[in-house]
Amino acid sequence: MKHRLYTLIFPMDIYRNRVLLGMKKRGFGQNKLNGFGGKVEADESVAQGASRELCEESGLSPTEEPEKCGLLLFYFENDPVAMEVHVFITRSFAGQPQETDEMRPEWFDIREMPFEHMWADDPSWWPYVLDGKLFVGRFWFKADMVTITRQELAQVGS
Numbered sequence: 539m540k541h542r543l544y545t546l547i548f549p550m551d552i553y554r555n556r557v558l559l560g561m562k563k564r565g566f567g568q569n570k571l572n573g574f575g576g577k578v579e580a581d582e583s584v585a586q587g588a589s590r591e592l593c594e595e596s597g598l599s600p601t602e603e604p605e606k607c608g609l610l611l612f613y614f615e616n617d618p619v620a621m622e623v624h625v626f627i628t629r630s631f632a633g634q635p636q637e638t639d640e641m642r643p644e645w646f647d648i649r650e651m652p653f654e655h656m657w658a659d660d661p662s663w664w665p666y667v668l669d670g671k672l673f674v675g676r677f678w679f680k681a682d683m684v685t686i687t688r689q690e691l692a693q694v695g696s
């Protein structure tokens with residue numbers, strides 16, 4: 539099974555219990571709230587790719603290496619290529635959130651996540667992010683990209 543590599547990064551404001559999410563304005567996941575991310579370029583590490591995408595999509599630039607949170611593998615009916623999404627958070631960043639062509643950023647209280655506007659898998663793994671527990675999640679989606687037919691989630695570290 540071929541895996542294509544992606545990043546997903548969440549800026550956390552721990553003092554105010556907030557996470558920055560972006561409303562995707564076009565392309566894959568349009569009209570959903572999510573972290574920031576995209577494909578990893580050939581000349582960068584996954585963490586560097588996550589930082590680059592955050593900056594391009596929100597105007598925030600991490601001032602330290604983003605923290606690894608977990609790994610998400612997505613399999614889609616009738617699609618031979620799986621998505622391998624490396625999930626990060628960053629607690630130290632410079633700049634103010636700004637709307638870009640891709641994303642309209644907004645802060646959300648981490649205890650009131652807007653899951654009804656997020657991908658269907660998010661509620662399954664988001665608790666691990668909040669607990670600082672490393673995770674691996676695998677999700678099998680129907681072709682409609684909405685129905686999860688099977689999922690496996692495991693904590694793999696502290």
Ligand SMILES: CN1CCN(c2cc(NC3CC3)nc(N)n2)CC1
Pocket residue numbers: 544545546572573574575576577612621623657658659660679683
């Ligand atoms: C570059 N992006 C980052 C975000 N990403 C996804 C996917 C996802 N579920 C999969 C069924 C689609 N769930 C979240 N939360 N993010 C896709 C690739």
